[in-house]
Amino acid sequence: MATSIAAVVMLSGDEDPLALEGIAGQTVSADVVSTIDHSALNDILTQLDSSITHIWLLDATTYARPDALEALLREMSRLDADVVGSKGLSGFESGRLDSVGFSTDVLGETHRGFDSGELDQEQYDVVRDIGYVSAASMLIRRDAMQKAGGFDGRLDPESASLDLCQRIRLAGGRIIVAPSSEVDVSDAFRRGTPFWQREAGRLRSVLKAYSPITLWWVLPVALLVGLLDGVLSPLRRRFTLPGFIAGVGWNIAHLPETLRQRRSVVRTVGDEELFRYQRRGSLRLSQVGASIASLFSSTPLARNVVTLVDTGEEALLRPNWVWPTGIVAVVLLGTRTLFGQGLPTAAYSMPLADSASGMLRAYAGGWNAAGLGSPEPYRPGVAISALGQLLVLGNAEIGGWLLTFSAVLAGAAGMSRLLDRLGVGLGGRYSGALLYVVGPAAWSISQAGAWPTLIAAAVVPWVVHMALRPRVGLVDALSGIAVMALLTAFGAGFSVPIIAVPTIVLVLLTLTDPKRGGFPMAMGSLSAIAAIPLLLPWVGLVGSYDIVSRSGYGFFWSPNTWVVVALGIVFIVVLVAGTGPAAKVAGWGGLLVALGATVSRNSHRDILGSEIGLEVSFAAVLVASVGISVIAGAALMEQRRGMQWTRWLGGLMVIVLSVAVFPYVFLGRGGLPGYEFDRLVRFTVTDAADPGQGSSRILLIGAPGTLPGDSRPLTDALSFRVVSAPGPNISELWLPSERIGDIEMEAILKRVLDGDTIRGGSELAPFGIRWIIATSPNPLTPRLRGQLDLAELGQAPDGAFEIEPWISRAVDDRGNKWLFSLPDYQFAGDGGTSVRIAENADDRWGPGDFVQDVWAGVVENGNSEVVSYRGSIVLRNLTWLSLALTILYLIAGVLGTRLRNVREEDSS
Amino acid sequence: MIYRAVVIAVVVIVSGFAWISLPPVAPAEEDPAPEPLSGIQSGVFYCVGSGVGSEATFQAVAGSAATSLISILDSNVVVDTVEVSREGAGTAAFKPPGQLFTGGAVIEVGTEDAGASWINEESTRATATTCYAEPRSSWTLYGGPIGSADRLVLRLMNPLLSSGKADVRLTTEFGPEPITELEAVGVAPRNVIEIPLHEILGQRTMVKIAVDVTDGRLLPAVVTTTTNGIATWRAERATTDWYLPTVRVGDVVGEIAVTNPRQEQVEVEYTGIDSSGVSGQETAVLEPLGHLVLPATSLGPVVLGARISASSPVIVSLVGDSESGRYGESAISELSARWMVAGPSRGGAIDIWILNPSPSEANVTVGEGPSSRTVRIRSGTSAHITVESPEGSLITSDQPIAVSWSTQGRLSLSNASPLDFE
Incomplete structure (x- = not known):
């Protein structure tokens, strides 16, 4: 059968088709020369006359050197190949290699096989089988393309080439690269394709090519690696996560179509034939390692790796990221x-x-809920923690x-x-x-x-x-x-x-x-x-200086x-x-x-x-x-x-x-101590989690250093503090300065310790305390055992008691128990008109008037279901000031970095 | 090299200082209180009482308290709460609501000058005993003999909200009685249980009861009933010196029971006291874990009170039983210069018995204000004063003394509450 060649130029815009010039100068002429929009590649066969036996696909910006087609035809004929690709050279930088065929890893990630900027010294001039060839210049047998089902018009040209080559190979075809066929490739050829589209094409080609067994493990790995790389990519000054997610989303949206096309794939050989032309390992995983390496070092080598990995080059295989990854x-x-x-x-x-949002509100001029509460501002650390928490929803x-x-x-x-x-x-x-x-x-x-x-x-x-x-x-x-x-x-x-x-x-x-x-x-x-x-x-x-030194116990490094x-x-x-x-x-x-x-x-x-x-x-x-x-x-x-x-x-x-x-x-817990305390107070969870019970506190007593967070001394060897039931969180880590309620509570505990009361429970109940738990042997526990209104629970080795009857932290005049939800008290339903809150007295509690009740207070809430702290305008303004300064510093930092980069580039 | 040597020297010196730095001195370990609170300190008294029948009333008395709160407990419920707020002594009377009441009471007082007694008055008989001010974890009680028609009941009261548990060990003339059902006896919160020892043991000539509290706070009392009447007494701490301001109530002269709680022989010396001094003396030797009952009459025909000295700690009780009635109470082990007689608010006069064991004459004042009376009690003698309005009588003395009181008519004997110890 006589050879009839159609040279088809892919157009992707209004660019001047440089390819036509190259085609015109070929030593072997194409029988037909036509153009096609790259989005219509799937129709390429229908647009060509049936007498055409070979299709030479060229990107519009590619310039084929005069013997390019001849070399392609020669090698195709000599090796009985179905697809032959040209050697791509940079159209902008003379002698720089652009492509000599591509291999991929099992996840479809492209690997060029040489370093970025590497010059062509004919070091890769070997005709060989290859994973796929660049769509910048490729010669395809028509019958092979027909058997494989043609191009996938939804993919970008390179992905479409990968997809087609894999299907032709599965149908028993052969893909080779002929370096003697040289073309000049524009740098704009691949840059025109957005990252997400390349990701979509890569995943679609994987979905169509592999057998179900291979897909069973490849897909989860691809997802995991893509996500990991997406998260860590900012370390190498890129952010691939949105593109990856978009690529996945596109594939989900087009899954029925993909499955239809997958069913039409002719499989005369198995996945093993694809594996033969793939690289071992995962290039994307290597990128993850390179991202980590870039965090640990600012040396030029690491920087090179960062730039090289994105093009999937040889430097990826260097082991300098092994340590950081370790x-x-x-x-x-x-x-x-x-x-x-x-x-x-x-x-x-x-x-x-x-x-996290409640924590941020409390930080920005809200109520400090540690201990018995205070208007004292929180440490910035709690706000930073809350911001970090927001990142994980x-x-x-x-x-x-x-x-x-x-x-x-x-x-x-x-x-x-x-x-x-x-x-x-x-x-x-x-x-x-x-x-x-x-x-x-x-x-x-x-x-x-x-x-x-x-x-x-x-x-x-x-x-x-x-x-x-x-x-x-x-x-x-x-x-x-x-x-x-x-x-x-x-x-x-x-x-x-x-x-x-x-x-x-x-x-x-x-x-x-x-x-x-x-x-x-x-x-x-x-x-x-x-x-x-x-x-x-x-x-x-x-x-x-008390903020530094007040914390209750000495630490001696040994x-x-x-x-x-x-x-x-x-x-x-x-x-x-x-x-x-x-x-x-x-x-x-x-x-x-x-x-x-x-x-x-x-x-x-x-x-x-x-x-x-x-x-x-x-x-x-x-x-x-x-x-x-x-x-x-x-x-x-x-x-x-x-x-x-x-x-x-x-x-x-x-x-x-x-x-x-x-x-x-x-x-496995970052060296931090264990969860013994959490286990100790776990018994309070059931009741404390019941909204109908309102909110309560736990009074902790024990030797200094055995209590979580800050504590207040009762004697030299005994400290105490209150935490929210069923357990404290970071909002209670640092106690604010002592206020009237704290002094009152300390006096009560001293009276219990001194044996001056046997009704300690009823005296502590107005503080919203329901449970008393000892964290170490202490002299107060025996005294508590003698109190007439404390039931010992046997839940803690050094003493655990429940106050009977206990009083919720917030109770309205109808007896409804309100819930504390940092930084407010809330009650859903038909509540009363005034609420007693067991917080240190402060007249900024609202919405209505606040009346001090001994050390605590009663808030007129009207019909509101929320009692909240209005906060100090001064504090709020200071928070804004600090935020504004933070932004200012950030801008200064970013500008400085930009300036430095510009200087470095100029000097190099 | 000089640079290197200097750096090494500086680092070694600074590190050396770090090396010799001593850790902070740990604050002295505060010993947990060996025993729960003293009632005098805490202002609380625990009244185990004797239980009452449906026809009876009982009184829990807080003497000379400005404010007192009396909580009557039974079956994990505060059955009744009586708050007394006035100058002088207050008394709370309680009549059970038509059913058998076996509970006890907790009396909280707002002053340290207070005492409390449990007085159970029925139409024909009465019992009285001092309420506990110092709960402990280990108790020994004299149980006495159990005759064929007698009842011996051990009452265990738990005044707290947590369950209590105790091991009850019985020793009789046959030695330790292995009764497994009395191991780890549980008492629910705010409850009093009655253990009928007469049913468990049957007839015995001597019963000694040891109660070891393993959980919570439990307070014991013994209630004995014979055909002659009912008597109740509480436990005391074993010690070597005991005082009985009186050994007779009405015309019934009691018997002095000495119980040896230890595994060692004890020599005991009894000294009878009357209004002029020593009326008679006896000595005896108690076998390990043994007991001895000595009729007080053997210390003299007109003996009023007695002193008992032992070579090792013992328990001493006085029990009177005759056709006229029955009474019982522990002897007094701690002398005090101030006592509170928490006597009944009704039912007529009482006799207050005062023993002065000190080597000097004691000037004792009974009552406060214009109606108070002062008597002199010679060294080593015992005296008694009849008080017509006995409710909350403060007894003060310039010498340490021992005080008890008894009712006239229906036989009952109780110790007063000491206000400070020697």
Whole structure:
């Protein structure tokens, strides 16, 4: 049968069809030359005369060199192929490769097989079978196309080519690339296709090509990997999630059509034939790894990976993302329990609020519900937590996990970047990063339940890292200060001493390495000062040092002796025998550890009349944690030749890391204490969850340090606090300053303790207290056992009581029990006209008049079903001011980054 | 190298300081109270009482209290609440609503100068006993003999909202009685249970009862009934020195029962006291876990009171039983210079019995204000004063004394409530 060729030019707009020029200059002429809109590719066969045996498809912007068609015909004939593709060369940059056929992975992700910008030196000039060829120039046998069902007109040209090639291969056809056929491909050819459309095409081709068995596992994997990549893609400055979701959505919408087309696919060979021309592994998964790698390093290599992966190139196969992915896996496994169960209630860890929006309202000038309530503003940390919670649609458990996971990961990444800036190599960088989040000091912080410090730890290395970045000009420095201030405020919003930590760390760096000058130190100090207004309104209205030192118990850091000895040996060895840079870094780390240990072990002492305090103690351990990571990094820095001990130190580091990682991963709750307290108070859930019962509180008593969050001392060895039933959340973590109700309650408890009353239950009932639970053996429990109106429940080993009769936190004049829903009291139905609320008296409660009732108050509610706190206008305005400043700092930061990028591009 | 040496030195010095830093001194462990509250401290009295029949009334008396709240408990219900708010003593009377009432009472007072008694008055007989001010977890009670027609009932009261539990161990002339049904006896909240020991044991010549409270707060009392009448007494803490201001009520001279709760031999010395001094003495040796009943008449024909000293802690009770009637009460183990007689508000005069065991003469004032009377009681003697309006009589003395009171007519004997201890 005689060969009859139709050259078909694909048009996608009003562009000048350059392809026609190329066709006209061919050494072998096409019998027919026609054009077709790319959306009508499915009609290509019907538009051509039946005498046409071969179709040469060209994109309108592609210029075919004179022998391109001849070479295609020759190789097709020689190898009896059904589809032959040309070698694509860049139409804009002479000699740059564009395509030499494509392979895919099992998920349909395209792999070019060479690096971006790679020049054509005929290194790929081998005729070979290939996954599919570019639609920029491809020769197709008509009968093969007819057998396979033709192009899918709904897909973009490249996806349509992939789809067609796979179906032709399944029908027994052969796809090859003929590099001797050269075409110039416009850069605009693929850029014209939106990402979502490529995703849609990729998924549709997968859906049509694979057998049901393959689809059974490929589809879930494709969805999972696509979502994971979508979530992490911003790390490499792209955001693929919407495009992926749109692609999935498009396929769902067109599923009936896809299934119809799938049924018409001719299958003379199995999926194995497709697999033969695919790459192993998942290119998209490699992109995920590259995204993570970009978080941990700012070196050019990592940046290259970020840009390369999106084109699916060879650099993807480099293993430099294995370490970061390993760290992510450790943190993921190490926080897995939090995902399902949320944050435990232990020490300074509490679950997120039931309502994120309610928490934000309470923060922005609302009622502080901790203890017996107060108009005192919340810490910014609770608002940040609520914002994080909103990201997961308000789910408190997943929100708690997300915050912890993100913070720990960010802390590790920041430490990796900091060590990178200090000249620490790959191994030391990642070892240090891991030690920063799961090492002995970090473990002490999390085991002590210092969740706010754990979250705040995320920002410290980043701020120090940014302070060490060379700055060009005032604008760059100011934008740097703005970003550092934002990060510092984030940390200080959870744990206020963090505001000083980066500066202290930088001061010590200047001391150990004076050649660095005072600039980083100045940056650190200025950013700390600039962070203060971001903590408004809280920082403006609770300006006493008590906010740091008041928390009820002393923390004394006692690291394991073996850890101290190992660290000491590493420090001495590096400082004595290491290179100059390594010694300086190790010296800095040593000072950090020594200072952190000294402060954390003396936080119970008074300085200038105030106790150093619990939060400072945790922050000091954090400083020590930075030091440990720095020493680890220094130990693995490049040493003088012949220094074999670096191997030993490397080995030691592996052992230390293994020991540190094991409990972290094994326990799976980010190192935080267990859920013992949650189990202890669980018995209150059933009744407390019944709306008809109203809302109640639990009075907790026990030794200082056994109660969750802040507590108030009753005696030196006994503390107390109230929490909402059936359990507290983050809105109750930090108690506000003592008010009239707190003083009254303390007096009652002292009378019970002193044996001056045997009706403690009825005296405590007006506080909305229903249960009294002891968290440790204490002298009050025996007294409570003798009270005539307390029923011991036997639910807690150290005492659990129920007050009979108890009084709901809010009861109206008709006896209806109102529910507390942060930050309001609510009652659905025909309520009374006035409500007594067991909150510290404050006349901003409304909607009607407020009348003080001893320490609490009665609110005229009219017919309203909500009693709420109106809040202070001053506080609200201060909140707005802090928000405005945050936005201002963000803008400054973004502008500074843009400016820097422009400068870098210009200089390169 | 100098730089390195300086850095090492600084780090070592700072780390050394951290190393030698001592942890904060833990606050001293506050010992949980070994026993629940004293009634004097807390202003609460627990009255186990003797139970009453449908025809009877009983009185729970709070003497000289500015405000008192008397809660009558039965079967986990506050059957009645009586609030007395006035200067001077207050008395609450309660008549059961037509059915057998076996409950008790909790009396809360707003002053430390208060005492409480449970007085059960029926038409022909009466019982009285002091209410508990100091609950404990371990009790020993004298049970006495059980004759063929006698009843011996152990009452256990739980005044709290939580269930209580106790192990009851009985020792008779046959030694410890292995009765499993008395192990872990539960008492519901705000309830009083009666354990009929006469049904469980049958006839015995001696019964000693030990109650170990394992859960909650339980208060015991013994109610004994013979053909002659009814008597009730409460438990006391075992100690070595005991005082009986009187050993006779009306014409019935009682018997002094000494019970040895320990596994060791005890030497006991009895000293009879009359208005002039020692009327007679006796000594005896008690076998381990044994008991001895000594007729008070053996300490002299006109004996008024008695002192009992033992080489080891024992329990001492006085029980009187004759055709005229029956009474019983524990002896007094703690002397005090101030006592409150929470006597009945009706039913006529009572006799207040005062024993002065101190080496000096005691000037004792009975009552307050213009109607008060002062008597001198010589060292080592006992005296009695008849009071016509006995409700809430404050007894003050310049010497530590022991005070009890008895009704005239229907036999009943009760100790007064001490207001402060020596």
